[in-house]
Amino acid sequence: FASVFCITGMPPPPSPSPPPPANRRPSLLSVGSLRLCSSMAANISWQQDKSHRTHFEWKVHTGCGLQAFGGRDDVDNLLRGMRILFIGNSVVRRLVLTIIDLLKRDYLEHDVDSLKVGSQSLFSQTESALREGHGAYSFFVSGGKSSSHRCFSGAHHGAAWEPSQPCGFPCRSSSSAVTLSYTYSDTPTEQYTLQWLKAWRKAVTASSTLSCSSLANHLDMVVLQATDLHPRTRWLGLLSEIRSLIAILQKLGKPVPTFIVISRTDTSPPHSGWEDRGDPLQAPTSSSSLQKHQAELEMLFRTQCNVLLAPVSLGTQEGIQADLLRHTSGSSWHFSDAGRNYLGQVLLNIISLVRRTDPLSEWWCKAPIKHGSR
Numbered sequence: 001f002a003s004v005f006c007i008t009g010m011p012p013p014p015s016p017s018p019p020p021p022a023n024r025r026p027s028l029l030s031v032g033s034l035r036l037c038s039s040m041a042a043n044i045s046w047q048q049d050k051s052h053r054t055h056f057e058w059k060v061h062t063g064c065g066l067q068a069f070g071g072r073d074d075v076d077n078l079l080r081g082m083r084i085l086f087i088g089n090s091v092v093r094r095l096v097l098t099i100i101d102l103l104k105r106d107y108l109e110h111d112v113d114s115l116k117v118g119s120q121s122l123f124s125q126t127e128s129a130l131r132e133g134h135g136a137y138s139f140f141v142s143g144g145k146s147s148s149h150r151c152f153s154g155a156h157h158g159a160a161w162e163p164s165q166p167c168g169f170p171c172r173s174s175s176s177a178v179t180l181s182y183t184y185s186d187t188p189t190e191q192y193t194l195q196w197l198k199a200w201r202k203a204v205t206a207s208s209t210l211s212c213s214s215l216a217n218h219l220d221m222v223v224l225q226a227t228d229l230h231p232r233t234r235w236l237g238l239l240s241e242i243r244s245l246i247a248i249l250q251k252l253g254k255p256v257p258t259f260i261v262i263s264r265t266d267t268s269p270p271h272s273g274w275e276d277r278g279d280p281l282q283a284p285t286s287s288s289s290l291q292k293h294q295a296e297l298e299m300l301f302r303t304q305c306n307v308l309l310a311p312v313s314l315g316t317q318e319g320i321q322a323d324l325l326r327h328t329s330g331s332s333w334h335f336s337d338a339g340r341n342y343l344g345q346v347l348l349n350i351i352s353l354v355r356r357t358d359p360l361s362e363w364w365c366k367a368p369i370k371h372g373s374r
Contacts, residue, residue: 104144
């Protein structure tokens with residue numbers, strides 16, 4: 001509220017300051033700030049409180065506006081009206097479910113800042129909703145409630161659900177709804193992701209119109225996953241395909257999504273031992289291997305437009321090494337609540353940074369993206 005005071009003999013209040021020049025955008029991020037802050041979003045330190053609960057703090061966040069999402073309506077406000085597609089293995093599938101739970105907790109007022117070490121109950125309730133995880137799904141979240149639609153796929157592993165095929169998108173979705181779609185990829189994820197992007201480009205090129213309920217229609221964000229420990233060669237090809245797809249979408253006047261790539265996460269052996277599974281993909285990753293993996297990706301993504309890296313490799317490994325972050329029993333990929341929350345918080349902060357980036361910035365590949373437009 002405002003209060004008005006009338007005091008005899010006092011000079012009149014000063015005139016309001018003139019508005020800033022039209023070319024000043026103090027609240028918007030430059031391309032340099034976007035890239036720096038997106039890197040800082042994953043740069044954290046793991047800590048434990050007196051109750052032996054784990055949490056993390058950002059090492060540097062001045063000027064970036066990084067924040068812990070959840071417990072209020074901030075996740076809903078950030079993602080409202082957006083369509084986001086996730087392509088990756090079961091780590092990414094669990095990330096989708098974590099985002100859904102954080103959206104629900106906006107209304108349940110749960111606190112996710114401090115979690116019991118090794119707990120696996122906070123983000124597990126939606127996992128059972130997936131009858132078969134190696135497929136494609138769409139989730140609609142509105143008003144704290146979610147519904148899901150499973151896209152039928154005959155293949156079990158690496159099922160290439162065509163981007164042009166319908167997957168339960170409502171053709172007239174509410175402007176307040178959040179649509180999160182997921183399609184499974186085998187590990188390494190790069191080969192399947194490249195196939196999917198090529199199929200998307202082919203579908204757009206062959207027909208100027210896609211079904212309003214297709215996975216690739218009117219996307220605001222696409223979240224991809226890097227799992228190859230030697231990513232340079234594979235991601236050079238993937239980035240070239242992304243640039244070709246962006247150029248076609250721009251030529252046709254279609255919405256161009258932002259691409260966010262999650263780097264490989266830690267695969268140290270869980271307490272139950274990965275050796276019992278007989279799966280070479282569960283083998284532990286050394287610190288030097290993850291450092292090289294993340295460094296190679298950071299170099300590749302440094303000058304890309306419309307593409308950002310979420311460099312979570314070292315953050316996940318440091319948490320495991322400090323025993324403040326744990327894998328679930330029987331898997332060296334899946335994380336307990338603290339790890340799932342970390343990945344979710346990094347992704348949400350990067351999405352927030354993108355939405356606060358100057359639309360005139362050269363990062364937008366010459367054509368600003370209108371988030372939430374349909």
